[in-house]
Amino acid sequence: MKTIVIHEVGPRDGLQIEKSVIPTATKIAWVETLIGSGVDVVQLGSFVNPERVPQMADTEQLFLHFTAPGRTRSHAAFSALVLNEKGLDRGFACGVDYFCMGVSASDTHSRKNTGMSTDEALNRITAMAKRASAEGAKVQVSVQSAFGCGYEGRVPPKNVLRIVGRYLDAGLTMISLADTAGHADPSQVEDLFGTIHDLAPNVVSACHFHDTYGLALANCYAAFRAGVTSFDSAVAGLGGCPFTAVSGGNVATEDLVHMLQRMDLRHDINLDALTAAAKKAEEFLGRALPGKIHVTGPVPELAPV
Amino acid sequence: MKTIVIHEVGPRDGLQIEKSVIPTATKIAWVETLIGSGVDVVQLGSFVNPERVPQMADTEQLFLHFTAPGRTRSHAAFSALVLNEKGLDRGFACGVDYFCMGVSASDTHSRKNTGMSTDEALNRITAMAKRASAEGAKVQVSVQSAFGCGYEGRVPPKNVLRIVGRYLDAGLTMISLADTAGHADPSQVEDLFGTIHDLAPNVVSACHFHDTYGLALANCYAAFRAGVTSFDSAVAGLGGCPFTAVSGGNVATEDLVHMLQRMDLRHDINLDALTAAAKKAEEFLGRALPGKIHVTGPVPELAPV
Numbered sequence: 167m168k169t170i171v172i173h174e175v176g177p178r179d180g181l182q183i184e185k186s187v188i189p190t191a192t193k194i195a196w197v198e199t200l201i202g203s204g205v206d207v208v209q210l211g212s213f214v215n216p217e218r219v220p221q222m223a224d225t226e227q228l229f230l231h232f233t234a235p236g237r238t239r240s241h242a243a244f245s246a247l248v249l250n251e252k253g254l255d256r257g258f259a260c261g262v263d264y265f266c267m268g269v270s271a272s273d274t275h276s277r278k279n280t281g282m283s284t285d286e287a288l289n290r291i292t293a294m295a296k297r298a299s300a301e302g303a304k305v306q307v308s309v310q311s312a313f314g315c316g317y318e319g320r321v322p323p324k325n326v327l328r329i330v331g332r333y334l335d336a337g338l339t340m341i342s343l344a345d346t347a348g349h350a351d352p353s354q355v356e357d358l359f360g361t362i363h364d365l366a367p368n369v370v371s372a373c374h375f376h377d378t379y380g381l382a383l384a385n386c387y388a389a390f391r392a393g394v395t396s397f398d399s400a401v402a403g404l405g406g407c408p409f410t411a412v413s414g415g416n417v418a419t420e421d422l423v424h425m426l427q428r429m430d431l432r433h434d435i436n437l438d439a440l441t442a443a444a445k446k447a448e449e450f451l452g453r454a455l456p457g458k459i460h461v462t463g464p465v466p467e468l469a470p471v
Numbered sequence: 472m473k474t475i476v477i478h479e480v481g482p483r484d485g486l487q488i489e490k491s492v493i494p495t496a497t498k499i500a501w502v503e504t505l506i507g508s509g510v511d512v513v514q515l516g517s518f519v520n521p522e523r524v525p526q527m528a529d530t531e532q533l534f535l536h537f538t539a540p541g542r543t544r545s546h547a548a549f550s551a552l553v554l555n556e557k558g559l560d561r562g563f564a565c566g567v568d569y570f571c572m573g574v575s576a577s578d579t580h581s582r583k584n585t586g587m588s589t590d591e592a593l594n595r596i597t598a599m600a601k602r603a604s605a606e607g608a609k610v611q612v613s614v615q616s617a618f619g620c621g622y623e624g625r626v627p628p629k630n631v632l633r634i635v636g637r638y639l640d641a642g643l644t645m646i647s648l649a650d651t652a653g654h655a656d657p658s659q660v661e662d663l664f665g666t667i668h669d670l671a672p673n674v675v676s677a678c679h680f681h682d683t684y685g686l687a688l689a690n691c692y693a694a695f696r697a698g699v700t701s702f703d704s705a706v707a708g709l710g711g712c713p714f715t716a717v718s719g720g721n722v723a724t725e726d727l728v729h730m731l732q733r734m735d736l737r738h739d740i741n742l743d744a745l746t747a748a749a750k751k752a753e754e755f756l757g758r759a760l761p762g763k764i765h766v767t768g769p770v771p772e773l774a775p776v
Contacts (some may be wrong), residue, residue: 319773349770351733352692379770380726380763381733384689387657391696421685428656428686458685465654465684468624 170431171206173372174419176447178209179230180404181221188450192230196446200401203439203464205419208232208241209266213253229260241307245306249280254294256420258301265298267291268308268344270323272315275346276398277383279310287291288329292336299338306372307333308342314349323358330362332368340370344399345385348378348406348414352388359392372396375417376406377456382417383425390429397422402444417433420444420456424464437464475736476701478677479724481752483514483552485559485709486526486554493755494527499536501751505706508744510724512548514571514703518558534565545550548665550611554585559599563606570603572596573613573649574632577620580651584615597641604643611677611701612638615648617663619654628663633733635667635674645675647703650690653711655685657693664697677701680722681711682761687722695734702727707749707760713715723762725749742769 177197181188188196200208211225227244232244245264248254257265269287270276276284295305309319314325326343333341343358355373362369373389373396375382386397399419406414420440426432435458445458469471482502486493493501505513515537516530539547549567555560562570574592575581581589596612601753603610616623617694631648638646646664660678667674678694678701680687692703704724711719725745731737742764749765 217616314770315773316771317773319771331609347770349733351730352689353734379767380688381727381730382683384657384692384730385687387692424684425686425689428654429658462684465619465652466621466624468620468622 169395170390170421170426171372172423172432172435173207173209173245173396173398174200174205174401175209175374175398175416176200176400176402176404176419178211178222179398180312180400180402180447182212183217183405183449185219186451187220187223189229193224193228194453196443196450197228197232199239199439199443199446200434201242202448204435205242205440207245207264209245209247212247212249213256214249226256226260229257229262233261245305248294250290251294254298258303262303264304264306264471265295266308266342267294267416268307268310269329270310270315270343270346271329272318274310274317274470275311275315276402278317284325284329288332292332292338295333295338296336304340305338306340306342307338308344308372310344311346312343312350313345313354314347315349320349323361326358327361327365330366334366334369337366338368340372341373342374344374344398345376348376348381350375351381351387352384355385355388356392359389359394363393366380370395372398374398376414377403377417378406378414383421384415386425400448401440402460404447414458418444418459420457420459424459430463474610474700475695475731476548477724477728477737477740478512478514478701478703479510479706480514480660480679480721481709481724483516483527484703485705485707486719487517487524488594488710489526489756490529491756492525495532495687497743497755498529498533501748501755502533504535504744504748504751505719506545506547507728508748509740510676510745512546512550513570514550514552515556517552518554518561519554524628531561531565532547534562535569543576548609553599555595558764559603563608565726569609569611570600571611571647572599573615573633573647575615575620575651576626577616577623577635579622580616580620580746581605583622589630589634593637597637599640600643601641609645609677610643611645613649613679614642616651617648617655618650620654625654629667631663632666632670639674641670644671644673645677647677647679647701649679650681653681653686655680655690656686657694658691660690660693661697664694664699666699675700675724677703679703681719682708683711683719684723685774688726691727691730706745706762707752707765708762709752709760714721720761723764725762725764729764733770772775
């Protein structure tokens with residue numbers, strides 16, 4: 167059994183903020199490259215209003231393509247983000263069996279993002295997650311803005327632990343902490359995940375870091391130290407807003423996998439394929455992207471003399 | 472007593488590989504800004520052959536300027552790198568009281584860099600360090616290529632521990648491990664420093680990381696976790712070769728200090744002054760430099776609502 171899971175979120179968290187809508191055929195070819203690299207899960211999209219987020223309008227099509235009956239299934243799993251019951255219905259209708267959903271620990275962020283307070287959103291998401299689990303799907307529930315928030319600043323750990331407690335009460339044990347604004351520091355990451363694992367050793371924890379302030383890889387290492395086993399990342403460091411000084415892309419999949427391979431983990435993942443996927447993304451978006459290893463290549467493997 | 476020491480090496484490790492020679496007056500104004508930030512030690516230069524490394528030819532002048540008798544000494548200490556006895560003589564002649572010197576754990580790197588095997592260099596450096604200590608100077612001895620080497624690949628820990636053992640036998644306890652090629656990964660960093668601290672609890676350890684493969688901040692965190700207390704860094708991420716795809720600058724001082732401040736350490740250091748110093752370096756070198764926080768600014772400090 168693999169001890170570390172790479173959850174590629176580029177096709178969702180990477181593309182959702184892009185100005186341009188990437189054609190479905192381009193996405194399919196790109197996702198094929200991502201799958202070919204050997205990453206474990208690819209998040210294909212989210213079931214949101216296609217008029218508000220046209221970048222995600224083809225999410226059904228992608229699931230139908232990659233999970234069609236009769237198609238030889240690859241090793242990879244495919245996940246989708248859902249925000250509400252309607253999204254969950256749409257997901258089930260096209261065969262999704264792995265759902266991600268979450269609540270912001272920052273009340274201000276929650277209200278701005280969903281129109282609901284954290285508590286209202288928590289009631290709704292918990293009910294959705296229980297329903298999806300009962301129908302046999304894999305469900306990962308997350309706490310967004312788990313470390314810091316652009317509106318509220320530092321987020322107190324107790325606010326996060328309260329949400330985690332509610333998830334656990336509902337029997338939900340795949341739990342992700344997301345650093346939506348890129349504010350997390352590695353001490354904070356190690357402390358908060360450490361506390362959760364101490365309180366609930368049955369939790370299968372995941373992390374989601376943005377590199378807004380250059381701390382994403384350090385935070386991934388801290389999460390690893392604390393026993394986190396699932397890592398969200400986006401190839402080439404996609405995500406965040408490309409039009410501001412403070413670029414907040416996800417941790418780059420190729421940089422994360424390179425670090426893990428230097429740590430003697432996940433040698434089964436093909437870094438060349440990730441580099442190819444990063445370069446494809448640079449090509450279809452028409453600009454350089456922040457990931458490092460797709461530019462430098464990995465540390466050369468030399469036989470000691 | 473400060474638990475974490477920031478050792479700014481930009482004026483030495485940052486400038487020594489630049490094509491252009493920065494005028495002494497420009498360096499002085501820049502170092503004043505660096506001192507003003509509150510970093511603990513500034514490495515002003517190295518005593519090497521001025522014909523081979525003209526960028527370091529004014530090292531005496533810088534020491535005479537910053538450590539002149541009668542000048543009000545700032546909080547900051549000033550260090551110099553020395554490679555041989557002649558350099559040590561030059562250092563003493565201009566009042567240096569803090570010397571850094573080292574040996575490469577990679578025999579190939581040592582021979583290419585110094586014309587000596589690791590063992591020959593070790594004999595020489597150990598004798599120099601003993602002499603400098605006996606004359607009352609502070610001495611930090613380092614192991615270069617302590618994690619990996621562009622010629623030899625992974626460097627076995629036992630090769631590093633052998634050199635550290637020789638330093639300890641000579642009574643030298645300020646010991647730095649340098650990741651010259653940027654190959655280190657955080658697990659390796661934590662393991663190796665952990666082993667050293669277990670073997671020799673009296674060691675005051677320092678680290679020196681290059682960001683060639685994006686791992687410098689993660690490695691700094693790993694070193695911190697292992698109990699390292701002194702961190703080399705160069706403002707703006709100066710250093711390495713700016714003319715290759717694989718840019719290997721030092722960890723950027725502003726990025727390191729920002730991470731430490733997020734970890735509730737070293738709030739006394741002025742990040743604005745470091746940002747100003749980074750921008751000055753971009754100005755006198757005429758190009759953008761790799762550090763991140765001097766571009767993004769720090770995570771905004773907001774009062775929780």
